[in-house]
Amino acid sequence: GAGVSQSPSNKVTEKGKDVELRCDPISGHTALYWYRQRLGQGLEFLIYFQGNSAPDKSGLPSDRFSAERTGESVSTLTIQRTQQEDSAVYLCASSLEVISVLGTDTQYFGPGTRLTVL
Amino acid sequence: GQQVMQIPQYQHVQEGEDFTTYCNSSTTLSNIQWYKQRPGGHPVFLIQLVKSGEVKKQKRLTFQFGEAKKNSSLHITATQTTDVGTYFCAGRSYNTNAGKSTFGDGTTLTVKP
Numbered sequence: 001g002a003g004v005s006q007s008p009s010n011k012v013t014e015k016g017k018d019v020e021l022r023c024d025p026i027s028g029h030t031a032l033y034w035y036r037q038r039l040g041q042g043l044e045f046l047i048y049f050q051g052n053s054a055p056d057k058s059g060l061p062s063d064r065f066s067a068e069r070t071g072e073s074v075s076t077l078t079i080q081r082t083q084q085e086d087s088a089v090y091l092c093a094s095s096l097e098v099i100s101v102l103g104t105d106t107q108y109f110g111p112g113t114r115l116t117v118l
Numbered sequence: 119g120q121q122v123m124q125i126p127q128y129q130h131v132q133e134g135e136d137f138t139t140y141c142n143s144s145t146t147l148s149n150i151q152w153y154k155q156r157p158g159g160h161p162v163f164l165i166q167l168v169k170s171g172e173v174k175k176q177k178r179l180t181f182q183f184g185e186a187k188k189n190s191s192l193h194i195t196a197t198q199t200t201d202v203g204t205y206f207c208a209g210r211s212y213n214t215n216a217g218k219s220t221f222g223d224g225t226t227l228t229v230k231p
Contacts, residue, residue: 031218033218035221042204042206042221042222042223042224043161043206043221043224045218045220045221048218050218056218091160091161093161095219105149105151105166105210105219106151106163106166107151107153107161107163107208107219108163109160109161109162110160111160112160
């Protein structure tokens with residue numbers, strides 16, 4: 001596709017339920033990031049996938065959060081037993097990141113999934 | 119780990135005034151990028167700086183990369199209401215080949231007409 005897509009665009013769930021968020025990166029982009037952005041706040045890094053390397057999970061806030069990526073394509077972010085403090089916009093970004101080539105670190109963001117936990 | 123800090127967190131200006139946001143990294147960077155997020159939108163790439171001391175301009179926006187490649191600034195001349203939004207910097211530590219870029223917390227600009 002032309003850009004990064006995310007689904008669903010909005011998700012309302014009840015406390016304690018599991019949710020799964022999806023990200024389709026730009027074709028050919030080796031790197032994929034997940035961020036969380038609470039209302040009026042900055043970008044909180046969650047997880048980073050780069051090619052076949054082990055993902056950098058250092059930003060995941062608890063073991064209720066997990067993410068997977070199939071090769072260099074789709075990624076899913078799963079939040080188990082959701083809590084009200086999980087309410088936020090979850091942003092996905094992809095990047096070409098061929099390290100030796102200048103200008104390839106640009107992150108292209110999807111429109112985000114707005115999660116509301118009641 | 120690498121830390122990227124931005125100041126100020128918020129800036130409110132009268133239309134026509136200038137605006138500057140500063141980005142400081144705890145480590146030397148291989149490059150730095152700037153993004154803009156309009157209210158209700160997602161971050162959009164503005165520019166990338168790579169060379170020590172580099173200066174780039176986009177109309178009323180001037181971007182600088184420090185000589186030591188540890189800090190950067192974005193300056194907007196004669197702000198307009200269309201400049202409203204949050205400006206983020208993001209940098210990759212110089213000595214990593216596989217690490218992630220790190221975002222600053224952003225500076226939110228509001229412009230009073």
